[in-house]
Amino acid sequence: MSANSAQSFGQAEAASKAGSATPIIEIVDLQKWFGSFQALKNINLTVKTGERIVICGPSGSGKSTLIRCINRLEEYQDGRLLVDGIDLSAGTKNIDAVRAEVGMVFQQFNLFPHLTVVENCMLAPMKVRRANKNEARDTAMKYLTRVRIPDQADKYPAQLSGGQQQRVAIARALCMSPKIMLFDEPTSALDPEMVKEVLETMIGLANDGMTMLCVTHEMGFARQVADRVIFMDQGEIVEQGEPHSFFANPQNERTRGFLGQILH
Amino acid sequence: MIRQFGLNEALFILSGIQATIALSLIAFAGGGLFGFVVALLRTAENKAVRRLAAAYIDFFQGTPLLMQLFLVFYGLPAFGVQVNQWVAVAIGLTLHASAFLGEIWRGSIQAVPLGQTEAARALGLHYKDRLVSVILPQAVRLSIAPTVGFLVQLIKGTSLAAIIGFVELSRSAQIVASTTYKPLLAYGLVAIFYFVLCFPLSRLSAMAERRLSVSR
Numbered sequence: 214m215s216a217n218s219a220q221s222f223g224q225a226e227a228a229s230k231a232g233s234a235t236p237i238i239e240i241v242d243l244q245k246w247f248g249s250f251q252a253l254k255n256i257n258l259t260v261k262t263g264e265r266i267v268i269c270g271p272s273g274s275g276k277s278t279l280i281r282c283i284n285r286l287e288e289y290q291d292g293r294l295l296v297d298g299i300d301l302s303a304g305t306k307n308i309d310a311v312r313a314e315v316g317m318v319f320q321q322f323n324l325f326p327h328l329t330v331v332e333n334c335m336l337a338p339m340k341v342r343r344a345n346k347n348e349a350r351d352t353a354m355k356y357l358t359r360v361r362i363p364d365q366a367d368k369y370p371a372q373l374s375g376g377q378q379q380r381v382a383i384a385r386a387l388c389m390s391p392k393i394m395l396f397d398e399p400t401s402a403l404d405p406e407m408v409k410e411v412l413e414t415m416i417g418l419a420n421d422g423m424t425m426l427c428v429t430h431e432m433g434f435a436r437q438v439a440d441r442v443i444f445m446d447q448g449e450i451v452e453q454g455e456p457h458s459f460f461a462n463p464q465n466e467r468t469r470g471f472l473g474q475i476l477h
Numbered sequence: 478m479i480r481q482f483g484l485n486e487a488l489f490i491l492s493g494i495q496a497t498i499a500l501s502l503i504a505f506a507g508g509g510l511f512g513f514v515v516a517l518l519r520t521a522e523n524k525a526v527r528r529l530a531a532a533y534i535d536f537f538q539g540t541p542l543l544m545q546l547f548l549v550f551y552g553l554p555a556f557g558v559q560v561n562q563w564v565a566v567a568i569g570l571t572l573h574a575s576a577f578l579g580e581i582w583r584g585s586i587q588a589v590p591l592g593q594t595e596a597a598r599a600l601g602l603h604y605k606d607r608l609v610s611v612i613l614p615q616a617v618r619l620s621i622a623p624t625v626g627f628l629v630q631l632i633k634g635t636s637l638a639a640i641i642g643f644v645e646l647s648r649s650a651q652i653v654a655s656t657t658y659k660p661l662l663a664y665g666l667v668a669i670f671y672f673v674l675c676f677p678l679s680r681l682s683a684m685a686e687r688r689l690s691v692s693r
Contacts, residue, residue, distance in 0.1 A: 315599070317599035327614045341606075389601065
C-alpha cells in the first residue's frame with residue numbers, strides 16, 4: 214500500500230484551494246475555563262480554506278480542547294470564533310448547521326456499535342441532509358471505497374480492527390461533505406501496525422485539498438502534509454510555523470524541549 | 478359457618494387475577510409513558526429541569542407505595558377532587574412507576590458512552606435524532622434487565638391496592654382464607670398465580686437481552 218492509493222477525495226476542491234485565501238476559521242482572543250482552571254488562554258488563529266494544520270503539544274496543553282471548540286463540543290467563555298462566517302459566540306442557534314459542515318474524527322473512533330458500517334455512514338446524511346436511503350447508501354459506499362474497506366460495509370464496528378474502525382469513522386465524516394475536518398489524536402488509540410493505514414487515508418485527504426486541523430504526535434505526517442505546525446503548552450499557542458523551520462529551528466525553549474522528547 | 482375449600486374457592490381467588498392484571502397494565506402503561514418523560518427531563522441539558530426531575534424521583538422512591546396510594550385516594554378529595562378507586566389507583570401507580578422507571582432509564586441513557594453523543598453532535602444530528610437513532614437503541618438494551626425486574630416488583634406491588642378496596646389476587650386469597658380457615662392453601666395458591674404471571678416476564682427479558690446483544 215502506497216500513500217498514493219488513498220488519493221482523489223475530490224479534485225475540484227484541490228483546484229479551488231490554490232487561489233483561495235479566504236479564512237474559513239477565525240479565532241480571536243478565545244478564553245476557556247474548566248471551573249477555575251484556564252484551559253485556553255488568548256487563542257488567536259486564522260485558518261485559510263484548504264490549509265492543513267497540525268497541532269501538537271504535551272498532554273493537557275489544550276490542543277484537543279481547542280479543536281473541540283471549533284464544532285462547539287466544548288463551550289468557551291470569552292472571545293470570538295467564526296466558522297465559515299458563522300459566529301459561534303452568538304449562541305447555539307446555528308450550531309447544528311455548523312457541525313454538519315465540520316467533520317470530526319475521534320481518538321476512540323466513536324462508531325455507533327448498534328449500526329453496521331454502512332449504516333454508520335448513512336445516518337447523518339439521511340437525518341441531517343434529508344438524503345434518501347439509496348443516495349445515502351451510494352455516498353457511503355463511495356467513501357468506504359476510498360478508505361478501502363467497501364467489503365466490510367455490512368459488518369458491525371466491533372467486528373473490525375481499530376485501524377479499520379478509524380477509517381470508517383473518517384468515511385462517516387466525509388459522507389457529510391464537510392468543509393473542514395478535525396482530527397483529535399486519530400492514531401493514538403491504535404496498535405502500531407494500524408497507524409500507517411489511517412495516516413495514509415489522512416494524507417490522501419490532505420492531498421485533495423481538504424481543510425484539516427489535526428491534533429497528533431505523528432511528526433512524520435506533519436512534515437509531509439502540514440502547511441503549518443502549531444505548538445501549544447499550558448493553554449497557549451507558544452509557537453507556529455511551516456514544518457521545515459518549525460522542526461529545524463524551533464524558537465521557543467518549550468518547543469525545543471517538547472520536540473526533543475518526542476523526536477527521540 | 479366454615480366453608481370447604483373447593484373449586485369455587487380456587488376460582489374465586491383466580492378471579493382476583495383480572496384486577497391484578499388490569500392494575501399491572503395501568504401501572505406499566507402510565508409508568509412507562511411518564512417514566513420516559515422523567516428520564517428525558519432527568520438527562521436534559523437544563524440544570525433546573527434536571528433538578529426538578531431528581532426531586533420527583535427522590536420523593537416517590539423515598540416513600541412507600543402504600544402511602545402514595547393513600548395520599549392520592551384521600552388527598553385528592555381533600556382538595557375537592559372526587560376520584561373513584563380506579564382513577565386513584567391509576568394515578569398512584571403511575572406516579573410511583575414513573576419515578577422508578579425514570580431513574581432506571583436515566584441510568585441506562587447515561588451508561589451509553591459520552592463519545593456516542595459527541596460523535597452524533599459532531600455529525601450535526603439534532604437532539605431528537607441523537608436520541609432516537611443513537612442513544613436510545615443502546616440504552617434500551619442496557620435497561621431491559623432492570624426494567625423487567627421493576628415490572629415484576631410492580632405486579633406484586635399491586636396487592637397494595639387492596640387497601641383502597643380492590644379485590645385482586647392477594648385480597649381474594651385473604652377472603653377465602655378467612656372463610657375456609659385454610660390460609661396455607663389459599664396463600665399457597667395465590668403465590669403460584671403470582672409466579673405464573675411474573676416468571677414468563679423474567680424469561681422474556683433474558684431472551685430479549687440475548688437477541689439485542691447480537692450487534693455488539
